[in-house]
Amino acid sequence: MQSVKKIVLILLVLVTSDIMSMQKTMILPVEAGNWRIVTDKVMGGVSEGELHSKTDGDEQCLHLAGQVSTDNNGGFIQMTIDIDSSLATSLSRFDGIILNVKGNSEPYNIHLRTSYLWLPWQSYRSSFETNGEWQQVILPFSEFQPYKTRSSLRVDKIRRLGVVAIGRDFSADLCVSEIGFYKN
Secondary structure, eight states: OHHHHHHHHHHHHHHHHHHHHHOOEEEEOOOGGGOEEEEGGGGTOOOEEEEEEEEETTEEEEEEEEEEOOGGGOOEEEEEEEOOHHHHTTGGGOOEEEEEEEESSOEEEEEEEETTOOSTTOEEEEEEEOOSSOEEEEEEGGGOEEESOOSOOOGGGEEEEEEEEESSSEEEEEEEEEEEEEOO
């Protein structure tokens, strides 16, 4: 009887690992308590931003809003989430980032930080356009460009993901109802 239980347990583990390897997406929580707002004020900038939950039509979302200003060498607001190292090790089986957003027809960025980037301005970046409607955005990891680093992106070392309004004076207004990782 004991050996039958062991066989059943082994089969359960094998089936579970097969199901996990077939998983096409891994969605991150989009509740406000899991994300935080960061602005250029950490470096002397004057951009203003806020992050809160809201409902837009039928979509429950996190709303990143504010005024991005390049005054005083600033120019960004962002919502960030930390990625636990145990989760990051499984990210290499995914092909990129997927998100569902509604923006104000402005471009926004996704910034990835890894455990081997030390300087706060270093990241891997990819941009996306918004069109004023709810839209799905797919950003392959292969399209993320290194910024102020010579290192290549190692997906299994991602420690932070940021949705960023950056680089010019404008009003940021972006709702994110879903964000995570996808596999083709």
